Amino acid sequence: AQTVTQSQPEMSVQEAETVTLSCTYDTSESDYYLFWYKQPPSRQMILVIRQEAYKQQNATENRFSVNFQKAAKSFSLKISDSQLGDAAMYFCAYRSKGKLIFGQGTELSVKP
Amino acid sequence: KAGVTQTPRYLIKTRGQQVTLSCSPISGHRSVSWYQQTPGQGLQFLFEYFSETQRNKGNFPGRFSGRQFSNSRSEMNVSTLELGDSALYLCASSLLARPGRSTNEKLFFGSGTQLSVL
Numbered sequence: 001a002q003t004v005t006q007s008q009p010e011m012s013v014q015e016a017e018t019v020t021l022s023c024t025y026d027t028s029e030s031d032y033y034l035f036w037y038k039q040p041p042s043r044q045m046i047l048v049i050r051q052e053a054y055k056q057q058n059a060t061e062n063r064f065s066v067n068f069q070k071a072a073k074s075f076s077l078k079i080s081d082s083q084l085g086d087a088a089m090y091f092c093a094y095r096s097k098g099k100l101i102f103g104q105g106t107e108l109s110v111k112p
Numbered sequence: 113k114a115g116v117t118q119t120p121r122y123l124i125k126t127r128g129q130q131v132t133l134s135c136s137p138i139s140g141h142r143s144v145s146w147y148q149q150t151p152g153q154g155l156q157f158l159f160e161y162f163s164e165t166q167r168n169k170g171n172f173p174g175r176f177s178g179r180q181f182s183n184s185r186s187e188m189n190v191s192t193l194e195l196g197d198s199a200l201y202l203c204a205s206s207l208l209a210r211p212g213r214s215t216n217e218k219l220f221f222g223s224g225t226q227l228s229v230l
Contacts, residue, residue: 043200045221091155098168099145100219102155 002027004094006103013082014111020067021077021106023092033095034068036077039105040088048090051075084110114138116222118203124228130191133225137184137205144186145219146178149200158201161186193229200224 003026013019025034036048051059051068059066063083067076079086087110092103117136125131137144145168146158157170161180178188184205190197204219 042223043202043226044223045202045204045219047218050218098160099157099170100147100155101157102147104154 002029002032002094002096002101004092004101004103006092006106008106009104010107010109012109012111013079013086015082015084017082018078018080019082019108021079021090021092021108023075023077023103025073025075025092025094027073027094027096029096034066034075035093035095035100036064036066036075037091037093037102038086038088039091045091049077079108082110084112086110116203116205116220118201118222118225120225121223122226122228124230125193126230127193127195129193130189131193131227132187132189133201133203133227135186135188135203135205135222137186137203138207138220141205141207141220142184143206144180144184145204145206146186146188147202147204148172149202149224150198155202158188190227195229198227198229200226 005024007022032053034051038046038048049059049061049064051066058068063080065078089105089107091105093100119134143162145160147155149155159166159178160168164180175191180186202221202224204221206217206219
């Protein structure tokens, strides 16, 4: 069975600094997709970035980028120039056969 | 364009009762999936519907059921409520769907229904 592990329950970053959130996953499948979701206090899950497993190039979305290491089954999220609005719960997720498997989440706080 | 709408936002029930939660997807979206979020178990997949058919099901007891209507709106029902069913229930919809296949399509989530079972 596929599993997703986020080993950092909480992280903190100074405003304008860079922070990296870790995620590892376990699978025997070759066709899958990886995502990072953000859940602010409003509770609505918001897609931050996504990565196709067959692509070598790391995905980038503005201040957000990933470091995808397929052999190591690692998928970390880097947030550059952190802003107060980035404070939220971040979930790493693996998509397989129509369902998302989520990690336990990392709560990110941003200090002004 | 309206987002995914879940009703009600909050619900309080007692053990043994049943509950129905509603999800209206974004217009044009045909795929709807449901997730349960609890502090202890995190986010867990419940079911996925596409064109009124359940395409995928998570590891939940038969007390959890769902359906999808011809307009893509979906409901989930929990019968004989237990204290452990207290959770945030999230619904997500997507435009393109290859039912039962992996895909990178974007899921749009609603704000959830917070269910408390007393």
